Amino acid sequence: MSDRASLPVLVTGGSGFIGSHVCDALLQLGMAVRCMDNFATSKRSNIAHLEGRPDFALVEGDIRDAEACRNAMVGARAVVHLAALGSVPRSIADPLSSHATNLTGFLNVLDAARLEGVDRFVYASSSSVYGNSKELPKREPNTGDPLSPYAVTKAGNELYAQLYTRLHGLNTIGLRFFNVFGERQDPEGPYAAAIPKFIRAFLKHEAPQVHGDGQQSRDFTYVGNAVMAVLAALESADARAVGQVFNVAYGDRTTLLELIDALRNALAKTDPAIGRVGVQHVAERAGDIRDSLADISKARELLGYAPQFDLKAGLERAVPWYVQHWG
Numbered sequence: 001m002s003d004r005a006s007l008p009v010l011v012t013g014g015s016g017f018i019g020s021h022v023c024d025a026l027l028q029l030g031m032a033v034r035c036m037d038n039f040a041t042s043k044r045s046n047i048a049h050l051e052g053r054p055d056f057a058l059v060e061g062d063i064r065d066a067e068a069c070r071n072a073m074v075g076a077r078a079v080v081h082l083a084a085l086g087s088v089p090r091s092i093a094d095p096l097s098s099h100a101t102n103l104t105g106f107l108n109v110l111d112a113a114r115l116e117g118v119d120r121f122v123y124a125s126s127s128s129v130y131g132n133s134k135e136l137p138k139r140e141p142n143t144g145d146p147l148s149p150y151a152v153t154k155a156g157n158e159l160y161a162q163l164y165t166r167l168h169g170l171n172t173i174g175l176r177f178f179n180v181f182g183e184r185q186d187p188e189g190p191y192a193a194a195i196p197k198f199i200r201a202f203l204k205h206e207a208p209q210v211h212g213d214g215q216q217s218r219d220f221t222y223v224g225n226a227v228m229a230v231l232a233a234l235e236s237a238d239a240r241a242v243g244q245v246f247n248v249a250y251g252d253r254t255t256l257l258e259l260i261d262a263l264r265n266a267l268a269k270t271d272p273a274i275g276r277v278g279v280q281h282v283a284e285r286a287g288d289i290r291d292s293l294a295d296i297s298k299a300r301e302l303l304g305y306a307p308q309f310d311l312k313a314g315l316e317r318a319v320p321w322y323v324q325h326w327g
């Protein structure tokens with residue numbers, strides 16, 4: 001191992017849903033990890049199994065604090081920047097908070113990475129940047145007008161990262177995640193994502209709430225695929241990948257009603273009463289995209305990304321976790 005290879009990878013938002021899986025994967029590959037998080041939207045229990053390891057360090061800090069970012073960056077080899085306030089509805093209700101964390105906080109981490117001279121800066125963008133674009137499947141160059149402050153912050157992340165590549169030669173790679181799901185995704189609170197919220201409702205024998213007719217479709221992406229993309233982006237030796245953004249998804253789409261059927265069937269195997277729970281339709285939500293499906297050929301070609309888990313395989317892993325922790 002070269003000297004630099006032994007330096008830690010800084011994972012911001014490392015106690016979050018995707019972040020905690022990224023920390024696990026990096027450690028499994030023998031890399032040292034420094035996790036920076038302020039637990040704004042995650043539980044410390046997500047990383048409890050890592051605390052105390054000599055190759056894992058936790059920095060409790062806020063990315064809105066530029067000095068905290070510079071301190072957390074000292075000696076880091078690379079960055080996986082995942083810290084953000086997720087959720088489109090949250091950003092519509094409280095745009096200032098989303099802006100402060102997702103855009104100002106992003107710039108704090110990006111600039112600290114530049115000052116430290118890290119080898120690579122991998123960051124989470126989002127499928128929300130496709131906004132009102134009707135194109136299916138979504139291809140990277142063809143973004144639309146943003147439909148929410150959240151989407152604006154993610155589009156801004158991409159502009160800043162690409163600018164830092166051009167101005168400072170920082171090796172940035174952006175990953176546009178599409179509806180990631182899996183173990184540890186929080187099912188609680190007003191801004192929970194669809195899959196954990198639906199599972200939680202079924203486990204309580206309550207009808208899951210669907211906004212609109214339920215025919216809207218998504219490219220649901222198991223977290224194992226998202227982690228693989230992060231690792232590929234960190235390690236990719238292809239110079240053409242630098243300064244680029246990539247769709248990260250499975251490459252298939254499922255309607256919400258189809259998803260709900262799959263969840264009901266999976267959960268009814270252990271609790272037959274769930275098989276009789278229906279669906280509650282409520283008003284459509286502002287800022288929501290109707291259909292979402294990714295073209296993942298760019299990530300396949302330049303990052304060697306090859307998703308291993310389709311929706312069924314992902315649910316086979318995720319559902320038992322929810323039954324165990326939330327049933």
Ligand SMILES: NC(=O)c1ccc[n+]([C@@H]2O[C@H](COP(=O)([O-])OP(=O)(O)OC[C@H]3O[C@@H](n4cnc5c(N)ncnc54)[C@H](O)[C@@H]3O)[C@@H](O)[C@H]2O)c1
Pocket residue numbers: 012013014015016017018019036037038039040041042061062063064081082083084085086101105124125126127176177178179180181193
């Ligand atoms: N989950 C998805 O479907 C999805 C889709 C597209 C993009 N993303 C992006 O991926 C990243 C990770 O998302 P996630 O689903 O794991 O969400 P998450 O909420 O579980 O993780 C985000 C983490 O960032 C931390 N954080 C928030 N504000 C912070 C601050 N000011 N300082 C330090 N830490 C802070 C939170 O405590 C949390 O641990 C985010 O950037 C999100 O926007 C996620």
